[in-house]
Amino acid sequence: FDGHEHVWLGEDETRGLTAIVSIHNTALGPALGGTRVWPHATFDDALTDALRLSRGMTFKSAIAGMPFGGGKAVIKADPKTEKTPAMLEAYAEMLAALNGQYYTGEDVGLTLADANFLRERTPNVSGTTTGGSGNPSPVTALGTFLGVKAALKHALGSNSVKGLRIAVQGLGSVGWSLCERLHAEGASLIVADIDETRARQAKEAFAADVVESATIVTAEADLFAPCALGAVLSKDTIPHLGAKIVAGAANNQLARHEDAGHLMPRGVLYAPDYVINAGGLINVAAELDADGYDREAVMAHVRRIPETLTHIFERAHAEGRPTNDIAQAMAEERIGRACAA
Numbered sequence: 001f002d003g004h005e006h007v008w009l010g011e012d013e014t015r016g017l018t019a020i021v022s023i024h025n026t027a028l029g030p031a032l033g034g035t036r037v038w039p040h041a042t043f044d045d046a047l048t049d050a051l052r053l054s055r056g057m058t059f060k061s062a063i064a065g066m067p068f069g070g071g072k073a074v075i076k077a078d079p080k081t082e083k084t085p086a087m088l089e090a091y092a093e094m095l096a097a098l099n100g101q102y103y104t105g106e107d108v109g110l111t112l113a114d115a116n117f118l119r120e121r122t123p124n125v126s127g128t129t130t131g132g133s134g135n136p137s138p139v140t141a142l143g144t145f146l147g148v149k150a151a152l153k154h155a156l157g158s159n160s161v162k163g164l165r166i167a168v169q170g171l172g173s174v175g176w177s178l179c180e181r182l183h184a185e186g187a188s189l190i191v192a193d194i195d196e197t198r199a200r201q202a203k204e205a206f207a208a209d210v211v212e213s214a215t216i217v218t219a220e221a222d223l224f225a226p227c228a229l230g231a232v233l234s235k236d237t238i239p240h241l242g243a244k245i246v247a248g249a250a251n252n253q254l255a256r257h258e259d260a261g262h263l264m265p266r267g268v269l270y271a272p273d274y275v276i277n278a279g280g281l282i283n284v285a286a287e288l289d290a291d292g293y294d295r296e297a298v299m300a301h302v303r304r305i306p307e308t309l310t311h312i313f314e315r316a317h318a319e320g321r322p323t324n325d326i327a328q329a330m331a332e333e334r335i336g337r338a339c340a341a
């Protein structure tokens, strides 16, 4: 499993559960990462997603300076039709059996209500409103918004979004909240979501231009913000990108780490996903702090995301290396120091 520490499979045919919990690395602390509910075509696709997502969580936590390791879960199911209370009960039992080795919360397909449901049955669930800090998505969106501004500042010399065309893929919890902020500051939005209702709502709420999900990658824009699923940047899509800046909340935006090498020659600035989208992690991790949750400290931490990104952009430019190489090196340095200590 590519250096992962543990991968657990939870299956309950009667209650319709197929869940993979992947723990990548716990050098910095216990594994923390959300649970995704998604109808992957095959089990292998779900497993690959869980492995990649948990690895990303290790780097995200390391860069954000959190005392947590990388973990993530994928439930292979359609969140609209197959996510039943019985299935979530079975998943809660799986989490309880892991006995504190994995802390989880929301991700694509797992809502605040689901997190609350799980939390009533097992302790290691954060991002709830039943004793927790609530849905982390608006905090993720705030960090992403500030990261968008940092990318604009680095590439264009100004961090204002006013009058810029910004393409947003995915209008879920994070994408919608990001659109609200961009719209409020005068950006002109181009949006796509496979859920037509969401797209229609965004057209009304933000006077956004709606395009097909397949074409948003190529839409001419000043900045492209992927906020749906992963692998949107690949050797096949990168040559057709319609924006010179990519800065969004989706996890695992690059199909392969090496694909960032295709971005550099095209002069595309890429904000590494696990750096720009760390707001949610910072928020849920704060719930688990021994001194208790401190909202102000969380917000101060999230407001440092642009500083970290700017450092990465500048170092990447100075060293002539892709931004994701720099981010990974920074994360590995921190993990290495923790292992040596």
Ligand code: NAI
Pocket (backbone or CB within 6 Å): 106, 107, 108, 109, 110, 136, 137, 138, 140, 169, 170, 171, 172, 173, 174, 175, 192, 193, 194, 195, 198, 213, 227, 228, 229, 230, 249, 250, 251, 277, 278, 280, 281
């Ligand atoms: P969500 O489930 O609320 O929304 C995802 C949206 O993307 C849905 O509206 C869905 O219809 C849409 N979508 C799915 N595939 C699409 C496609 N091919 N094209 C266009 N739209 C598509 O999920 P959420 O929480 O907003 O997360 C979005 C991304 O941000 C995910 O990659 C997630 O892992 C990442 N993320 C979320 C965090 C959070 O706090 N919620 C934290 C860090 C990362």
